[in-house]
Amino acid sequence: MEGRPEEKTGIHGWGVYVPRYRLPMSEIARVWGWAPEQASGLGMKEKAVAGPDEDSVTMGYEAARNALRRASIEASRVGAVFFGTESKPYAVKPSATIIAEALGITPATMASDLEFACRAASEGLRALIGMVASGLIEYGLVVGSDTAQANPGDVLEFTASSGAVAYIIGPREGAVAHFEGSYTYVTDTPDFWRRAHQPYPLHGEGFTGEPAYFHHIENAVKGLLAELGLKPSDFDYAVFHQPNGKFPLRIARRLGIPKEKVLPGLVTPVIGNTYNASALLGLARVLDIAKPGDRILVAPFGSGAGSDAYSIVVTDAIEERRGLAPLFDDYLERRKEIDYATYAKFRGILNVIK
């Protein structure tokens, strides 16, 4: 061991949540007059839609509950709760305290909401690694959850979806997977934003690809590989932020990673881009199927812009924990198709006097 802080830490529990409702891409194309092939060009089949009584807190709570069950630890041993989202139910009032209280983690804990477009939860994850490695906390909970917004009729509407993921981070001992290293790459790049009081985000069209997504992920991954002395071929799985079904395959190709290593963790084509969950939800799907000894590359991305790359190695403990909570595929199979009108009502797109 070289004594990297990451190596002292690992994942003790993972948990996901995908809402039951699905909006087929054909519905969006029908209502807004898109070309029928628009969605397939994005590699999309359908997207998950949160129900009328759901928001990022309720979805994040369920993912966190699943993660806590897998970790099999007392909730009170969690010393920090980070909630990454760009769809906070309250603009001011932490969501993290609601989740922490409902799980029985309060009161002796840190708790806060983080914002960095789709990458806030990943920042929370890396912060927890440092906090656990330093001994400041024993365990930490990070939640990524979004009911992603898109201006109705915008191309973003094909992908912006709802879902959540959560991880319990703790010491390397007893972890289902341990960290080998992590690397963060951020710059000031205005590829996507939402101004205060605006209901929907705007984006820089083509600008979201090359100078934002590809540049940051590529550099985060290359930085990680250089630090660890690893090659792309050393990894059994690779999971990237997935704003659509195509970008992750393209960045993999650029990094020399075959598509077969990406597809198991590519969940956006069937549930949409869950923003703060996205790549971390893909990682959860991989943990659902991974074997001890597998090495996983994970690189979330957030607009604005930045990417983190992590190297994670699965341990023997994964087999006994996997069955303690529902798998991604269990949620995927729970599927109720809805039309655009129902989606509009559920997601508050209709203007109603309250």
Added chain:
Amino acid sequence: MSMDLSVPETWRVKGPLYRLEAARCKTCGRIHYPPMPACPYCGSRDLERVTLPSEGVLESYSVVYAVPEGSRHKAPVLLGLVRLGRVRVVAEITDADPSELRTGMEVEAVLRRIRSDREAGIIRYGVMFRPKLKGGSRGG
């Protein structure tokens, strides 16, 4: 600024609403949900907090079309009588169409938005029940 939802009340009921906290009468053994300061059966004030199981059975339900103001977006509201071990609780059933409900079906607790106070007031989160997730038996 008048508000529809009382902030102190929302704060006070978070134990029962978030974590299914109930009160067990140490004199007669009955369990009350939501918890009460005194047992309505034997009058005892010697009660202890217990947590109800998060999985149960739907014993009865009704489909409410004439919903209260503020609930039209989730109409019809499904109200269920759910047996959790020795206790029956009344709560909303979610993630189900009326045609999917059956008495005797297994349900599990989830946290949902029970009510929100118009655009600017407080959001009340609390327990609802949904048909048990397939694969959810993996959970405890």
